[in-house]
Amino acid sequence: MELTIVNVQINSIVGRMSYHCDLLFRVIDIKMKDGKKIAVLYGEDLRLMADSPFEDLVPIDPDQRSRISEEYRSLEEQSFELFQQDIHLLRQKQEYQATHGYNQEMSIFQIPGRVLHLDGDPNYLKKCLDLYEKVGLTVYGVHCYEKDMPSQVVPLIEKYRPDILVITGHDAYTKSKGLKSDLNAYRHSKYFVKTVREARRKVPHLDQLVIFAGACQSHFESLIHAGANFASSPQRVNIHALDPVYIVAKISYTSFMEQINVWDVLRNTLTGEKGLGGIETKGVLRTGMPYKPITEE
Known part of the structure; x- marks a missing residue:
């Protein structure tokens, strides 16, 4: 066990023996608590943050890491393929509508929404x-620690003028700190909520700025009530690191003339409706014609 303790350092990839090493974590900080070394952990594939005593940690070598991560890679590939199919169908539909059922030959161009992504994990x-x-x-993309997001979001909105805002990082619910309804029982939910509120003061309309907010086990209800269009986590489960991307991409490639069914957004994510939810929202894509390539005069 001493060897385990010596080998764990900042950026080590570890598993927790008490959880049978079911998830991979990266050590991002080491601190002392009641005379014992405690590691602060970030999930490698899930947006989860946790504390763990050193004696519960097992270093994971590259071969073990590859085996444990294989399932997530497979799910990522499957989600990406399904998403590509969705985008292909959306583009076909938009082209059909723009050409009046392919009866007119027109070259169209598309302008997806502008996206600003704030993430607590670089x-x-x-x-x-x-x-x-x-x-x-x-x-x-802007790396910004969760506690700094409320003060940073408005200047960033003013700078980038996004159509879609992503507010995410790491989070966790701690049962010993309170009930699931208590916002103070969560690592970073209160910062995500404050950030959403600040963004909504700047852009109140839900379709002028579409917001995704939250991470693993985040306080879903508070985020939605604060003004997020989509958030995590209704069942307080862990969400995959890439889930926000699939939600944003679906919104970006849906016309601003169309309303997005919430299930259509969630079905190709890796987590699904247990970890993600939202409200009816319009897309942000705009189609124009004719297409004229930029040329030098």
Whole structure:
């Protein structure tokens, strides 16, 4: 056991013996509590934050990490394929409508919404930005610690003028701190709620600024009441790191003339309705014609 303690350091990938190493975590801080070393952990695939005594931690080598993560990679690939099918159908529908049932030859162009993504974890932000690029969206990504988000969000909105705002990072519900209805029993939900409220003071209309907010086990009801269009986590379950991207992409590629059915947004996420929810929301995509490539005079 001493070897385990010596080998765990900042950025180590670990599992928790008390949970049979069911999830992978990254050590982001080490602190002392009541004379014992405590590791502060961020989930590698799930947006979960936790504390753990050192004696409960097991270092995970690259081979073990690959095996444990294989299931998540498979789910990510499946979600991406389903999302691509959705986007293909949406584009076909938009092209059909723009050309009056393919009866007129017109070249169209599309302008997806502008996205601002605030993330409390720089590693997750990079993963999300990579996926945004893969699905063809340009996104302004900002790493911002959860507690700083309420003071930073309005200046960032003024700078980037987004159509969609993502507020996420890490969170967790701690039973010993209170009931699930108590906002103070959550790591970062109160900061997410404050950030949503500040954003709504700046842009009150739900369809002028679409907001996704929350992380693992976040206080869903408070986030929705604060003004989020979509949030986590109705059943206080963990959500996957990339779930916000699929929600944002669906909104970005849906016409502003159409209302999005909530289930249509959630069905291709990795977590589904237990971890994610929302309200009816309009898309943000705008279609124009004719398409004229930019050329030098």
